[in-house]
Amino acid sequence: MATQTPKPQEILTTLGHQPPSENWMDTKPEFRPGMYCHPVKIASLEGMGGKYAREWAPAEPDWKLPADWKGIVKEGLKDRLNRFRSFQVFMDICVRCGACADKCHFFIGTGDPKNMPVLRAELIRSVYRGEFKTAGKILGKLAGGRKLTEEVIKEWFYYFFQCTECRRCSVFCPYGIDTAEITIIAREIINLLGLQIDWIGTPVNACYHIGNHLGLKPHTFKENIEYLLSDVEENVGITIEPTFNRKGAEILFVTPSGDVFADPGIFTCMGYLILFEHLGLDYTWSTYASEGGNFGFFTNNETMKRLNYKMYAESKRLGVKWILGGECGHMWRVVHQYMDTMNGPADHLEVPKNPLTGTVFANARSTKMVHVTEFTADCIKHNKLKLDPSRNDHYTVTWHDSCNTSRGMGFLEEPRFVLNSVCNNFVEMPDTTIREQTFCCGSGSGLNAGENMEQRMRGGLPRANAVRYVHEKHGVNLLGNICAIDRASLKPLMDYWVPEVAVAGLSELVANALIMEGENARSTNLRGEEINDLREEAGLPPIDFPDPDEEGGGEEGDE
Amino acid sequence: MQIKDRPIIIAGILIFLAIFTFPLWSAMGKTAPEPKVELPKDVKECVAPKDYMRTSHMQLLNEWRDSVVRDGNRVFVAFNGKQHNMSLTSECLRCHTDKAKFCDQCHNYTGVNPFCWDCHTYPKESK
């Protein structure tokens, strides 16, 4: 299905936020290409033991629901009401004050009233009232209740796969009602009917059986990293020889597989490799636990547990002391708020201790897993890194706080400290768009597929709008982050809304600034771009790089 | 299924119940003494009908005050045609001689603090 994504101006001129005149219970979603994701492949769903795998299409009238779909959904709802207090309380106490309404990036970007968090929750709350509550059963619509119908299921599919579980609404809710929690549970229930999107279902299956979302087999995973290392050799002039599945290493390093796969994640990955080389860290990669991310989190809590299991299992097999995690958003929500509960206690590991600084990470005492950024921050604080931040002078950086690390962890200052240590030009976006109020990239929670590009570009509008603001005001040309989905999704988002701004993971900027032993003139950055070309673009005088062994004419930039 | 915080929640519920039923159990078994208003023995009618006086005497007193202070008018013609001198201390207290046995009875009972005596002095405070 070839999908034409509308031009930015078309979106901006037609966007409005006035609700329609009819009651929301009387409107139906329109499955328009570009605004929804493809259904999961049969093999992927069955690979995870999922039921009711079948060929179906969201735009077609018949979704081929299993015969007893109504019973399955009602039972699924009841079961989760009993297992999640959050769900029960959030179903009962919303007063519909509307404080959350204009906080959702999808509402801001689409103007669709059902993207107001309150209405998104009402989609399921209305069924809860209509099927389980006396008043709702008797008075129906008048009591805000409605019956479970196929139309309702379609609506759930449309809108719960149009929520990125970013939790921004929950910051503003006077009762802390968290739409992410409601979406997580709603997706679990939709999944019971075999309704899943492919961008989640297929990575989940690949991760479970092969080791990572991208389905990189062990040798491919290793080759990919070796390929990155040849680039490092060229651009930095050093040779790095990391180990894989090595027993007895001190640290197991796990990062989202996107980092070894695609631009600009690969530069972040080069950053890790260079950093660890700089420190002489005793660590190993694993091809089995080769995924930090966890699309099971977007499926159901059982699947999340099944995928997450591998990190602890592998750390035990390899006999490492603790685990270091790469830059990723939802991975860290899972590691921080779920991992220990699901797959702990990790008694085979030790309380993480930075071998270079001696710092004990008491905040990770139980989970035994440390974020690479807090690790880097600790190293910088103890002067363990030789840094030349001026190597990033051609960048004016702004910082995108990832939803999950901000609102599901509170990881705000560490990345800023690192950023300020490795570059000289850092400006913040407006306060209402950063830290705990940060805006989602628009593609989180498994929605960064290709076929829903319009949905993603609309969802990312508020983020891009804030970037455009600092781009116009301060000449920002780089958007930093610590999230693999951000790296994959902010790039097309910037290309669409603010093409002058590039996207980079934090470790890439760290490695650009790292002074390595035996390095070359560093006249290019990790991306292989000539520093002097970039400086010229940024209006800076060129650097007179020494020219030892034919560094190449510095003026051949291709931009 | 063991739910760790349940005892805390149940304690919370008990506190809630205790607070919201406090008026009931704090008065349990007691009977509240009702106000005993001592009415004048020789006079049968006040300056207005009894029901009006019960609910709205404060309003009347306020009107008297404004009339006297602002207009210098001290004459009040009652519903039965009788004329009265608009005065709290010399007219009202003429019949209702004992504040403690009349005014205070209901005022204390309903938790009302009139500001009459912020300015006026009561001739003889009865103990």
Place this chain on the structure above:
Amino acid sequence: MSFIFSIIAVTALVGVALAGVALDLRYFMAVVLPYAALATFVLGVAYRVLKWSSAPVPFRIPTTCGQAKGLDWVKTNKIDNPCSTGAVLARMFLEIFLFRSLFRNTRMEYREGGKVRYGSSKWLWLFGLLFHWSFLIVVLRHMRFFFEPVPGLIQAIEHADTFFEMGLPLPGPNGLEVSLPLLAQSGVILLAAATFLFLRRVVVPQVRYISLASDWFPLLLIILIAKTGIIMRYVLKVDVVAVKKLTMSLATFHPALPAEPISFMFYVHIVLVCTLLIYFPFSKLMHLGGVWLSPTRNLVNNSREVRHVNPWNPEVHFHTYSEYEDDFREQMIEAGIPVEKEA
């Protein structure tokens, strides 16, 4: 439709109360109904909270709204990202008594040229806070009807509540002197704030769009309760001594209608209040209880430091390393990746 239904419902309630007076159902309205309403309220609320508490909190999921506790030298935002039970209590206190999250509220503006901007918007916070606090004070002031003698604390609240009005009579229309008794600010603020919240629902298109009958009805009910109360206090005055005789008879479980007549306005008031109490446990008004139990607010953000236990942690199948190695052994050996079993 839900709006009109709610108007009809509250109007009907007033009608029922008036009919009750006409049909001399005073005993039912002033004795039976209040007991039933109070019992429904306290038991209903307790039941609802107990029911919530029967569901576990499987994961520790606080919404973190500030810097977490981490490296020693990083300044922690202890309240918005609570690192201890004490900090959670502080967060909960600010949330429940000062509506901290609502204080953050912003308003999105979509401007010409596709610019999105956010302004501060504290009106909802301000009027929400005024509404709830004045309601609490009004309830506390009413406690004078349920204690004999009236406790000093209740008197002090009444005194403080009427402070600004001291000796400042408001002129009323002919013969209506609304200054007496002293003007209790809480009642007026309650009415004003509830009216604001009501008008906000009518005027703001998005909020109107999401409003259900269960949003209009309690607001209208509370507005009417405040109005009838204010009318009784300042305009169509009732015999408060008779009212207190009645309420004390209820409090001491010797229920009896007083000998003196009580105005019909009182019966309207009490029927509305009893309706609110009965309606409470079955409605969104349960946010009174729910706000204490919200897992995104009442948990410490120390998930990596202290293990949180899920009582139903599911048994699931894992894809073990040996299964994985069986699938890929040859390629792993070829690629020089160490294996457990050589072929």
